[in-house]
Structures are given as structure tokens and as C-alpha cells.
């Protein structure tokens with residue numbers, strides 16, 4: 001799936017948080033998609049999972065109910081195991097969220113030939129597909145917090161480096177960057193941003209004493 | 214309980230020690246307890262027994278060891294007692310149902326069961342699903358190479374020892390990350406993360422992946 005070697009990876013803190021299962025779903029989607037394309041990050045993830053296994057192993061056991069094993073035996077064989085559908089041009093995990101391949105996406109124009117499609121808008125993070133025509137620069141999107149940009153097709157360049165299919169860029173709000181798609185092929189990315197929720201939560205916290213919520 | 218006519222493991226000493234571990238597990242507070250370390254490697258073969266012969270005795274031994282630890286893990290992650298009990302049972306149901314997907318050349322039993330417990334935790338505590346990386350095109354259907362299995366066991370033992378020998382502060386940090394007490398931002402800011410302890414584990418996993426793909 002990856003013609004060239006991947007040179008921009010997921011950092012250890014994010015991989016550990018993904019292994020622990022503490023990230024918002026939108027971030028996990030970008031990470032799972034990258035790992036589907038990248039052996040190095042898969043190997044690191046498997047090792048963080050091994051750390052998780054050891055943490056669980058080291059817990060002081062808490063006694064199960066007397067009927068726990070009997071109840072478990074009564075349930076076995078009754079869970080359905082769903083198989084993800086295979087996709088041709090992108091990892092299946094992403095295809096499941098898009099509902100098909102990149103060619104089936106119903107884009108929304110943002111102007112200048114740039115298009116987007118929001119595929120996951122949770123309370124804490126948003127995942128969208130971005131379509132940047134060859135040679136074009138992406139719109140100045142003032143995101144707050146962390147942003148992950150995973151290249152699915154084509155390539156782009158910005159102040160921090162050159163990103164090709166499979167590469168992932170990780171930035172926080174201190175980084176000003178203007179991605180420009182390479183000439184020759186339109187660029188499609190999966191971009192995940194943190195939602196600006198800080199203000200809201202502070203606002204609600206301030207109201208708490210008055211409304212007893 | 215529907216256990217009639219189902220094959221059981223031979224009464225070998227390793228199974229007995231597993232049963233003992235289950236019975237006395239409440240008292241096993243010492244992380245470096247030799248019983249825990251000695252038995253760590255046999256759980257994978259019990260999973261193989263469930264996979265190949267639906268071995269209920271092997272499953273009961275796994276249940277005795279892992280269910281109380283899964284419950285403990287879920288309690289520390291914020292579940293109440295009822296939810297932790299229920300989820301621990303459901304995790305073990307999945308262990309039985311998916312035993313055929315266990316690949317001893319890529320994960321120890323504890324690692325594999327952790328990933329199931331982690332997903333159950335996200336599902337039950339956060340009402341969210343976890344996007345999973347695509348499975349590799351080569352599955353666990355192939356006969357596992359014993360050399361690979363042993364290499365992974367040794368690496369898992371080494372990782373376990375390295376974690377046990379960490380200073381208390383660093384070990385607590387890792388625990389907090391896995392219980393969900395530490396955000397990814399706090400993790401990123403944390404310079405004391407002992408990532409060196411997993412570097413050789415990563416190398417082994419990468420070799421395995423590259424070898425299998427070539």
C-alpha cells in the first residue's frame with residue numbers, strides 16, 4: 001500500500017495513549033489508519049500493548065463473583081465477530097468511516113478548488129478529509145490544540161517538511177504551517193483537530209454554583 | 214454447566230500450578246513472586262488448547278488468573294464493582310470466542326488479553342468505539358514458528374523484569390497512563406517516561422513484521 005518508505009511517524013506519547021485507549025476516537029482513527037500503512041509504528045504499538053499487558057498482569061487480583069465462571073461459560077459462542085470490509089485504495093479502518101473508497105466521497109467545496117468532508121465530529125475532536133489540488137496551498141485554518149495530518153494520496157510540503165502517502169504530521173497550536181500540495185497529483189489528507197472545548201467547560205464550571213448542575 | 218464430554222488438559226504440573234495461582238492469588242501481592250513469573254509463559258499454550266480443542270479446563274485456568282486482574286484493572290480505570298465484574302466476564306467470553314485469532318509469535322497471552330480488556334473499557338466506560346489498525350494480510354492461521362514464540366516469550370519476560378525494576382515513580386507514571394489518569398498531553402510533557410525499556414521489544418516486533426512480509 002505504500003510505494004515509498006514512510007518517514008514521518010507517530011510519536012511515542014501518542015502511541016502509548018492509543019495503546020492505553022485514552023485518546024478521542026478521531027485521533028485514534030488517524031493513528032489506526034497510519035499503523036495500517038506503517039510497520040514501524042505497528043511494532044511500537046505492539047510493544048506498548050505488551051507494557052499494558054504487564055501493567056494488567058501486575059494488578060492485585062480482585063475476587064470475581066462465585067457464579068462468574070458459570071455465567072461466562074453460558075455466554076461463550078454468542079458474540080458476533082464482524083469482519084471489516086476490504087478497501088482498495090485506503091486502509092479498511094478508514095474506509096469503514098467513509099463508507100467506501102476516496103472516489104466515493106461527497107466533497108464540500110471550500111473555495112479555490114479545496115474541498116473537505118467531515119467524517120467524525122465528536123465532542124472532543126473532529127476528523128475530516130481534505131482535498132487539495134496539485135500545486136495549491138491549504139486554507140489557513142486556525143486550529144487550537146493538536147492537529148494530526150495523514151497523507152492518503154499525493155503529497156504536500158510545509159515549513160516542517162515534505163509529507164508523502166502514509167506520512168503523518170503532528171503539530172500543536174504553536175506551529176504556524178501552510179501546507180502546499182505537490183505538483184503532479186492532487187493531495188488527499190485525513191486531518192484531525194481538537195475541538196476548542198476549554199472555553200465551554202470553564203463557562204459551565206462558572207455556572208455550576210448558581211444552577212447546581 | 215455443559216462441561217460433559219469436553220476434553221480436559223492432562224493433569225500436568227503446570228496446570229496444577231496455574232490452579233494454585235488462582236486459589237492463592239489474593240495473597241500474591243509481591244510483583245516479583247516467582248510463581249507469577251514462572252507461569253507467565255504457559256498461558257499462551259492454554260489459549261492454543263482453547264483454539265484447537267475447546268479445552269474448558271484450560272479456559273478455567275486462564276479465567277482464574279486473568280479475570281480477577283481484568284476486574285482490578287477496570288476498577289482502577291473508573292468502573293464500579295458491578296460494571297468491572299460484568300466487563301471482566303465479557304472480556305473472557307471474547308477470549309474464548311477469539312482464541313483462534315491469538316498469534317503467539319506476536320503477543321503474549323497477557324498482552325493479547327489486555328488489548329481485549331482495553332477495548333471493552335473504551336466501549337463500556339466511554340461509550341465509544343476504538344478504530345483498530347487493519348489486520349495484516351497474513352493471519353494466525355499459519356503454524357507458529359516455535360523459535361519466534363520463544364523469542365517473544367523471552368522478550369516479554371525481559372520487559373516484565375525491566376518494568377519491575379523501574380523506580381517507583383516511573384512505574385506509577387506508566388500505570389497512570391494505562392488507567393487513563395494521564396492525558397496524552399501530560400504524557401508528551403513527561404520526560405521521565407522509561408521508553409528505553411521497550412526498545413528491544415520494538416526491534417523484535419519489527420524484525421518479525423518485516424520477515425513475514427518479505
Ligand SMILES: [Zn+2]
Pocket residue numbers: 006008009010034038039040041042
Ligand atoms: Zn509510522
